[in-house]
Amino acid sequence: MKKYIMSGFFFTACILAIVLMFTLPGQGEENKVVKPSMPEVVLDASAAEILVKASCISCHGDQLQGGVGPNLQAIGSTMSPEEIYTLVSKGKGIMPGFKDTLAEEEIANVAQWLAQKK
Template structure:
């Protein structure tokens, strides 16, 4: 699991660094920097751990240790945003870059 997380971080960093030479607008560059800095495990600890457990094993919410086998990243984003099946929506609670970082990390759990 640590290797997968390291690979995901490296991909995100690589994508962020390739945008550094772009002279595009500052807002886009700030969003990319924030996305690189968004730590999905910290986001999980702050918003998800109380229902999904400290090892993603479930509790009040379902086990999500291998959620990437069942749901795509887009489906995970939709579920986090809209909630459903007893899960509250987090659309307002999470910034777009935090949502993306968390969904990318969860989608990689297979």
């Protein structure tokens, strides 16, 4: 008898977990995808340069002069840090999004660094 009560509890807990999974974090996730908000970071130019060398120059060129991807040498005159952050997080066209491979703070740092290139 006790066994049935226990499995009843277990079943209820599972249902509850599934319901929570689809309600609480689900909505948060959706908001994030629509408009990722850039975390505040203090610009660390050398960290940004290292990251760009590792992740971006294969497409944007070692001097950011362009290649597979467009020239980024004056990207700061056309895009704000927030716009760059959103684009790098989500990706665009054949450019991959980096939100799964880089920390939000790393992307924000690179976005600020690029936005200074005018």
